[in-house]
Amino acid sequence: MNLLEIKNLTVRYERQTAVENVSFSLKEGDYAAIVGENGSGKSTLVKTLVGLIPASEGEVQMHGMTPREIGYLPQSTIVQKDFPASVTEVVLTGCLADGGFHPFYSKKQKALAKEMMELLGVTPFAKKSFRELSGGQQQRVLLARALCATKKLLILDEPASVLDPVVTHELYGILRKLNRERGITILMVSHDIHCALEQAKTILHMDKTLKFCGSVEDYANTPEYRRMIGDCITTDDMLHVHHHHHHHNHAACKEEEGSAQ
Ligand code: ADP
Ligand code: MG
Numbered sequence: 001m002n003l004l005e006i007k008n009l010t011v012r013y014e015r016q017t018a019v020e021n022v023s024f025s026l027k028e029g030d031y032a033a034i035v036g037e038n039g040s041g042k043s044t045l046v047k048t049l050v051g052l053i054p055a056s057e058g059e060v061q062m063h064g065m066t067p068r069e070i071g072y073l074p075q076s077t078i079v080q081k082d083f084p085a086s087v088t089e090v091v092l093t094g095c096l097a098d099g100g101f102h103p104f105y106s107k108k109q110k111a112l113a114k115e116m117m118e119l120l121g122v123t124p125f126a127k128k129s130f131r132e133l134s135g136g137q138q139q140r141v142l143l144a145r146a147l148c149a150t151k152k153l154l155i156l157d158e159p160a161s162v163l164d165p166v167v168t169h170e171l172y173g174i175l176r177k178l179n180r181e182r183g184i185t186i187l188m189v190s191h192d193i194h195c196a197l198e199q200a201k202t203i204l205h206m207d208k209t210l211k212f213c214g215s216v217e218d219y220a221n222t223p224e225y226r227r228m229i230g231d232c233i234t235t236d237d238m239l240h241v242h243h244h245h246h247h248h249n250h251a252a253c254k255e256e257e258g259s260a261q
Pocket of ligand 1: 017044
């Protein structure tokens with residue numbers, strides 16, 4: 001069954017089109033990764049899916065759920081640095097998670113929060129301030145929060161971008177388990193092409209339009225994939241001969257760079 005159907009979706013900002021004529025559907029139980037260069041419209045696409053940005057054209061259809069029932073983990077740098085995110089955007093994000101940092105009202109919600117905190121191993125920090133936590137701990141807390149909003153669909157925008165390789169590995173393990181054992185459908189934006197291919201069943205390659213949508217196996221035969229991998233090899237090679245050309249430091253290679261240091 002399709003959980004999500006996106007039909008001819010176009011999203012424009014005042015001065016430019018960020019997402020153009022994108023169509024795809026997401027099946028229940030799928031684990032899909034959205035990949036693509038910086039500025040290719042990945043975040044805009046997921047923000048439109050969760051209802052934070054209106055569609056300019058086309059439509060987003062949900063089956064058996066509403067946008068409020070999506071568990072959403074926003075791109076954390078945006079929230080933390082507060083740069084392009086408006087207060088409304090941040091507040092809306094909290095509303096989507098049905099509670100956020102406010103007290104939980106019903107017994108049922110309290111129990112759910114407790115269950116998710118246990119699941120993600122953050123119960124020991126229950127009384128600590130969120131700001132005191134490490135990046136990895138914060139991401140797990142935010143994931144617990146997103147899980148309180150949904151039993152069906154998690155949308156994550158570069159959940160590992162602020163994490164070191166060990167914590168990244170741990171987070172991906174949690175996501176796989178949620179997908180396999182709890183049947184939660186996952187749509188994850190990822191800069192890290194290797195992790196995306198390892199984790200996901202379906203790949204969506206964005207470059208304003210949707211350049212590819214299909215299985216991981218089929219993606220491996222596309223020019224988009226070869227270009228992504230080509231970039232990584234270049235960066236790797238450069239690191240090995242100790243030439244640091246920072247304009248080639250694509251975040252897709254973050255983990256390799258980290259472990260090479
Ligand atoms: P990605 O997540 O793939 O890096 P984004 O969806 O964030 O890409 O951005 C796509 C394009 O839209 C970029 O050119 C970006 O500069 C622009 N953009 C993103 N957010 C806004 C905004 N709030 N207002 C205007 N332009 C934006
Ligand atoms: Mg983004």
